[in-house]
Amino acid sequence: MKRSALVLAGFALALATLGTVHARQDDIDINRLTSSLDQLANDPVMGGYAQAEQARARDAIAQLAQAGSRERAHALYLAERRVDLAKVAAQLQDAQFKLVQLDHEHDQILLANSRREAQLARRELERQRMQYQMALEESARLQQQGQAYSQAAEQARAEAERAKKLAAAQGRVARAARREAALAAQAAKAMRSELQDNPPAEAAPDKHEKPKRHEHP
Numbered sequence: 001m002k003r004s005a006l007v008l009a010g011f012a013l014a015l016a017t018l019g020t021v022h023a024r025q026d027d028i029d030i031n032r033l034t035s036s037l038d039q040l041a042n043d044p045v046m047g048g049y050a051q052a053e054q055a056r057a058r059d060a061i062a063q064l065a066q067a068g069s070r071e072r073a074h075a076l077y078l079a080e081r082r083v084d085l086a087k088v089a090a091q092l093q094d095a096q097f098k099l100v101q102l103d104h105e106h107d108q109i110l111l112a113n114s115r116r117e118a119q120l121a122r123r124e125l126e127r128q129r130m131q132y133q134m135a136l137e138e139s140a141r142l143q144q145q146g147q148a149y150s151q152a153a154e155q156a157r158a159e160a161e162r163a164k165k166l167a168a169a170q171g172r173v174a175r176a177a178r179r180e181a182a183l184a185a186q187a188a189k190a191m192r193s194e195l196q197d198n199p200p201a202e203a204a205p206d207k208h209e210k211p212k213r214h215e216h217p
Contacts, residue, residue, distance in 0.1 A: 029076055033061050033083050040087055049097075050089035057082035 037057050041047050060079035067075035 029079075030061060030065050033057075033064070033079050037061070037083050037086065040083075040090060043090075046090040046094050049091075049093035050086050053082070053086035053089040057086045 037054060041054060057079070060075070060082040064072070064075040064079040
């Protein structure tokens with residue numbers, strides 16, 4: 001009887017010790033999961049992400065704290081997965097936010113590059129427009145100069161043509177004068193020759209002519 005009482009007392013002590021061990025193990029797991037979840041919630045970057053997942057993880061930790069020995073293993077597994085899921089969801093949302101920021105920065109860079117390229121294109125277009133305007137003005141100046149040269153050349157050709165016609169007329173007049181001079185010279189030569197061959201007879205006095213009276217002073 002005494003021995004049976006000792007056995008029962010030992011068994012009760014073992015159960016009490018086992019319960020204390022389980023309680024301590026529960027406290028360790030709960031503290032570990034709660035600390036991990038608090039670390040996520042207090043993170044200045046990712047604490048604001050995955051709020052719904054964090055809330056589910058806290059509910060799972062609370063259910064673990066209330067679970068009996070039979071449900072403890074399953075409740076611990078669910079709580080650990082809920083905490084892990086909250087961390088992964090927070091990291092995913094942070095990565096998505098950073099990706100959006102990178103896309104936005106990329107868009108800003110592209111926009112800045114587009115604006116810079118557009119500005120450079122406008123400058124190049126303005127430069128080409130000025131060059132084209134200068135080319136038009138130079139072409140107009142050369143055209144006017146060419147017209148002036150053409151008019152001067154036309155005037156010079158006209159004057160040369162008039163001078164040529166005048167010279168031709170003067171040449172004709174000179175030739176005609178030379179012919180007239182030659183004919184006159186030939187006529188004079190013929191007259192001299194004729195006079196030399198047939199000198200003129202001395203004129204006889206007129207019978208009917210009255211003699212001149214000498215008047216005395």
